[in-house]
Amino acid sequence: MVLMFGKNLKKIRSVYSMSQQDFAAIFDLKRGTLGAYEEGRSNPKLETVIKIANHFSIGIEELLIKELTVNRLLKFNELLTVESDAFNIVDFDGIHCVLPNDKHYFIKGFSFGINLEKFPVIKIPNVDNTNRMAFSVDDLSMTGGSMEFFPKDIVIGAECDKFAIDDKTFVIALTQNELLFRKFFKVDDHFVLKADHHGVVDLALSAKDVICIWKIEHVIQYGMNSREIFLENRLATIEQTIASLKNNK
Numbered sequence: 658m659v660l661m662f663g664k665n666l667k668k669i670r671s672v673y674s675m676s677q678q679d680f681a682a683i684f685d686l687k688r689g690t691l692g693a694y695e696e697g698r699s700n701p702k703l704e705t706v707i708k709i710a711n712h713f714s715i716g717i718e719e720l721l722i723k724e725l726t727v728n729r730l731l732k733f734n735e736l737l738t739v740e741s742d743a744f745n746i747v748d749f750d751g752i753h754c755v756l757p758n759d760k761h762y763f764i765k766g767f768s769f770g771i772n773l774e775k776f777p778v779i780k781i782p783n784v785d786n787t788n789r790m791a792f793s794v795d796d797l798s799m800t801g802g803s804m805e806f807f808p809k810d811i812v813i814g815a816e817c818d819k820f821a822i823d824d825k826t827f828v829i830a831l832t833q834n835e836l837l838f839r840k841f842f843k844v845d846d847h848f849v850l851k852a853d854h855h856g857v858v859d860l861a862l863s864a865k866d867v868i869c870i871w872k873i874e875h876v877i878q879y880g881m882n883s884r885e886i887f888l889e890n891r892l893a894t895i896e897q898t899i900a901s902l903k904n905n906k
Contacts, residue, residue: 663695665725672730684708750786751778757795764836788816790871792829799838802853809879814871827873832866
């Protein structure tokens with residue numbers, strides 16, 4: 658068995674920029690003794706090997722019979738380093754997102770060719786960004802149904818032909834003054850946007866009133882249905898209901 662101890666000591670000193678004197682002082686060795694180890698003229702005591710191995714977090718077997726690499730001494734995992742060269746990092750397509758504070762700007766500017774680069778981007782795997790927009794839910798209009806949406810949830814929709822949407826489809830509809838998250842219905846020659854919250858009235862619109870419409874395809878919930886979030890959302894729902902009742906008096 659060929660000992661690599663001496664060669665490894667030289668490499669350790671080189672990596673850490675240590676002189677023989679500096680290295681020897683750490684382990685209570687004479688500089689000449691260290692030189693003898695490095696040149697293979699003398700073999701170390703087991704106690705010395707253990708001290709050096711522990712100090713540099715190296716296995717005793719590694720220190721004695723394996724040739725240490727620079728990556729190993731710098732604490733890099735060589736296997737990961739090599740394999741990462743062949744690993745392709747996928748950069749997902751970004752989808753522009755309209756947050757509550759940007760809603761007014763989006764409504765007013767959309768018809769004039771709004772610059773979407775001003776809006777934040779979210780990246781989600783397996784979601785195509787073609788003609789897609791993301792919107793942050795900012796009210797409780799769509800609570801009360803079989804599927805509930807609360808403020809801070811994110812819905813992602815595909816821009817589509819308003820005449821090709823099926824009834825009961827979740828949509829984001831843009832009108833001249835509003836951006837509405839509702840269920841879509843066709844009634845005679847009108848579109849009806851319905852909320853699931855009983856305190857929010859239905860809105861009947863002509864086709865020309867709807868500037869653009871996005872069919873909702875994906876939902877990102879702000880939080881898990883923990884008891885705290887559930888109670889917080891329920892409290893907000895009750896407050897909105899009370900406010901709606903007062904307005905209807």
